Amino acid sequence: TEHYFTKPGVANIGLTKEDIKTSFLEKLFYSLGRIPVVATKNDFYTSLALTVRDRVFRKYVKSLEQYAEEDARGVAYLSAEYLPGPHLGNNLLNLEIVEETREALAEFNLDLDELLKEEVEPGLGNGGLGRLASCYMDSLATLGIPSIAYGIRYEFGIFKQEIQDGWQVESTDKWLQKGNTWEIVRPEISFEVKFGGHTEHSRDGNYKLHIEWIPDSEIKGTAYDTPILGYQSNSITLRLWKAEATESFDFAAYNLGEYYRAVEKKMRSENITKVLYPNDENLSGKELRLKQQYFFVCCSLQDIIRLHLLQGRKLETLHEKFTIQLNDTHPSIAVAELMRLLLDVHQMGWEEAWKVTKSTFAYTNHTLLPEALEKWPVNLLRNLLPRHLELIYEINSRFITEIREHDFTGEQISRMSLIDDRGEPTIRMAHLATVGSYKVNGVSALHSGLLKEEVLKDFAQLWPEKFTNVTNGITHRRFLAVSNPRLAGLISEKIGKEWLTNLDKLKGLESFANDEYFRRKWMEVKLENKKNLAAQIKELTGIEINPEMLIDVQVKRIHEYKRQHLKVLHILSLYMQIKKDGQKDIPPTAFIFAGKAAPGYFMAKRIIKLITAVGDFINNDPEVNETLKVIFLPNFSVKLAQHVYPGADLSEQISMAGKEASGTGNMKFALNGALTVGTLDGANVEIREEVGEENFFLFGLTTEEVAERKKAGYHPYKIYSENEKLKRVVDFLLSEELTKGNTELFRSIYDNLLNQDPYLLLQDYQSYVDQMENVYEIWQDSQKWAQMSIINVANMGKFSSDRSIKDYCEKIWKVKAVKA
Numbered sequence: 001t002e003h004y005f006t007k008p009g010v011a012n013i014g015l016t017k018e019d020i021k022t023s024f025l026e027k028l029f030y031s032l033g034r035i036p037v038v039a040t041k042n043d044f045y046t047s048l049a050l051t052v053r054d055r056v057f058r059k060y061v062k063s064l065e066q067y068a069e070e071d072a073r074g075v076a077y078l079s080a081e082y083l084p085g086p087h088l089g090n091n092l093l094n095l096e097i098v099e100e101t102r103e104a105l106a107e108f109n110l111d112l113d114e115l116l117k118e119e120v121e122p123g124l125g126n127g128g129l130g131r132l133a134s135c136y137m138d139s140l141a142t143l144g145i146p147s148i149a150y151g152i153r154y155e156f157g158i159f160k161q162e163i164q165d166g167w168q169v170e171s172t173d174k175w176l177q178k179g180n181t182w183e184i185v186r187p188e189i190s191f192e193v194k195f196g197g198h199t200e201h202s203r204d205g206n207y208k209l210h211i212e213w214i215p216d217s218e219i220k221g222t223a224y225d226t227p228i229l230g231y232q233s234n235s236i237t238l239r240l241w242k243a244e245a246t247e248s249f250d251f252a253a254y255n256l257g258e259y260y261r262a263v264e265k266k267m268r269s270e271n272i273t274k275v276l277y278p279n280d281e282n283l284s285g286k287e288l289r290l291k292q293q294y295f296f297v298c299c300s301l302q303d304i305i306r307l308h309l310l311q312g313r314k315l316e317t318l319h320e321k322f323t324i325q326l327n328d329t330h331p332s333i334a335v336a337e338l339m340r341l342l343l344d345v346h347q348m349g350w351e352e353a354w355k356v357t358k359s360t361f362a363y364t365n366h367t368l369l370p371e372a373l374e375k376w377p378v379n380l381l382r383n384l385l386p387r388h389l390e391l392i393y394e395i396n397s398r399f400i401t402e403i404r405e406h407d408f409t410g411e412q413i414s415r416m417s418l419i420d421d422r423g424e425p426t427i428r429m430a431h432l433a434t435v436g437s438y439k440v441n442g443v444s445a446l447h448s449g450l451l452k453e454e455v456l457k458d459f460a461q462l463w464p465e466k467f468t469n470v471t472n473g474i475t476h477r478r479f480l481a482v483s484n485p486r487l488a489g490l491i492s493e494k495i496g497k498e499w500l501t502n503l504d505k506l507k508g509l510e511s512f513a514n515d516e517y518f519r520r521k522w523m524e525v526k527l528e529n530k531k532n533l534a535a536q537i538k539e540l541t542g543i544e545i546n547p548e549m550l551i552d553v554q555v556k557r558i559h560e561y562k563r564q565h566l567k568v569l570h571i572l573s574l575y576m577q578i579k580k581d582g583q584k585d586i587p588p589t590a591f592i593f594a595g596k597a598a599p600g601y602f603m604a605k606r607i608i609k610l611i612t613a614v615g616d617f618i619n620n621d622p623e624v625n626e627t628l629k630v631i632f633l634p635n636f637s638v639k640l641a642q643h644v645y646p647g648a649d650l651s652e653q654i655s656m657a658g659k660e661a662s663g664t665g666n667m668k669f670a671l672n673g674a675l676t677v678g679t680l681d682g683a684n685v686e687i688r689e690e691v692g693e694e695n696f697f698l699f700g701l702t703t704e705e706v707a708e709r710k711k712a713g714y715h716p717y718k719i720y721s722e723n724e725k726l727k728r729v730v731d732f733l734l735s736e737e738l739t740k741g742n743t744e745l746f747r748s749i750y751d752n753l754l755n756q757d758p759y760l761l762l763q764d765y766q767s768y769v770d771q772m773e774n775v776y777e778i779w780q781d782s783q784k785w786a787q788m789s790i791i792n793v794a795n796m797g798k799f800s801s802d803r804s805i806k807d808y809c810e811k812i813w814k815v816k817a818v819k820a
């Protein structure tokens, strides 16, 4: 294709300012039919996006050509969620045309930053898991790993969060309303997906068993592709499936003359990809959710087989050419589906099919929380996927036969079974994924260890070599180069730009941590970023903060295990110190929270109300509001996150040890120069190892201590009654002042803390408050703070998702990069 692009007069895809200007106007006229005087900001955004898209496609097609030519082994990443964030800014960076574009637009009196704000991001995920998948796409593309990421094109992504009277109120995320410039529909890439019905078993003349699945409905999945451009050269595809009715059942209905029933049925079938389930870490067992999972798995596997056969290969070698990564158990029905496709559709024998299947899949676990481990009722599977249920029974029976030959106890065997029949029979999807995969990994050293010791203990005993760790990572291109241009600029000035493709280069900053002039520059950049964040806060909440304040941030999904309410207890302790103890020397601090609560999660929603009530109360009290500000930023998203990390001084990573599988926000903050106050949980452990214990504010029990404490009998009420300052803080939750007379408002939180406190807030309280005093002491020595901040950034190399992807390639996938 190369000669085509260089032919004069063919599509203008040059990268100079003049080229960009020409294309921009062309797009405005010929793609949108607009002239500048009547064009809206969104028209300008779209013209720019189209301009950039052409340049992305040029690289994209070249990259695809190369992958095809080399016939290399590749990765298919299966994830029910993605959170790519806005594409435009990232694509500009990767094309290395940020400045050229800025200047081109300036000549039309347009401001690039204003147009960047216009982009509506795809909120196709809940939080950490979906964002991780998107960081991995960025690194797969940059590193030139032949790969394709499969998922679901939800018409409505994660709900939009508004705060009304202090409460979270949800509304629909209509992200496609103004169109989506970055995707292209591929009507010819579409597959049928069947549901329901029954199976029929028969024997042919040679007594060979034939099993036929007679489904009772079918729908069609159509591919929507988004090119994901890496830095400088390569790209990969994000292929999302949209559910549509098949032509065949429209036709049948017309014959019956039942027009309305046909339309209704069509609408029902298109429901499958309507909306993302907004629960994270909590299973609801909804039929539609299982339909979504099977739908996208079924389309993706058919597509993978199509691609494999297209290259003239045999299905027996599928595992040699593809490895399929299961992002949590959400796509784990793929194990049964691949067996079905190989056995029933492609007539392979069981032994061979099973060998191919378990050599193809690898499974990543992202949580140990029991309430988040997927278990589908057997009855639901029987109704929806009867053939798959049969296959799971068969896989299970062969597996049980296999482990009976080892010396496992009866108890162990029933613990390991794919079927839990202690109550209503359910399928343990993590067991299916583990049995059907060649590798299983956790997402931080601590989490992978716990996975082997707890949730999958028996499996780790059976197959120790199957288990491994890949510590999560983040793309430093989006989360430093794109979102924090000031700091990125200062870093490049000192050590050059090589860090963009090799984050270990940041180590070169360490020697400047003792350079007073550099420290001052460093803090100047931070202050500018804080001003920018303060402006954002003002715009979103109307609240003004002094940018010189310590900006102390906790942004993540609202969950009891993450302990946002522990932060609230600390804030109230400061309030008491000012009001009751007359303390005057607390450094001015703005406490920033953001994050969504699952709409059905009572306690999480109440925690939001608690934060906003404390905010209301403190921000309006003239005696404290010069010192303390409490802010809840509504509708946290990737876009908002990109404003938050650069402006943070302190990062709150305060989950109860053993509960946060990894965390990735922790890495984003540290990369932007925030210091961390945190527990020994998830990747915090490794962050602390990298930056040095003297540069990390540690508090709280360790995972082992948590277990011991609980075993010995935990009595939160005792802690409460023995710690007077804690007591007055907890009691304040029921006060007239805080609750404006509605003293029952936070009763549920209060009772929970005093009676159960499953996440040990009261246990860790004193240690947290003490460590925060230390934070304040160091904050007052800004030279010291700057030094610690620089050392933190200098040691973030390990947390690049480039490192994570290289680990996956070496430890799991055995896949190599294709040269750009």
Ligand code: 26V
Pocket: 126, 127, 128, 129, 130, 132, 277, 279, 280, 281, 282, 283, 284, 328, 366, 367, 372, 373, 374, 443, 472, 660, 661, 662, 663, 664, 682
């Ligand atoms: C769980 C479930 C359970 C069934 C219903 C739907 C649903 C949707 C999402 C999830 C979340 C899975 C767990 C998850 O997101 N874990 C997070 O993964 C991050 C990336 O590895 C990690 O950094 C976080 O610590 C971990 O909580």
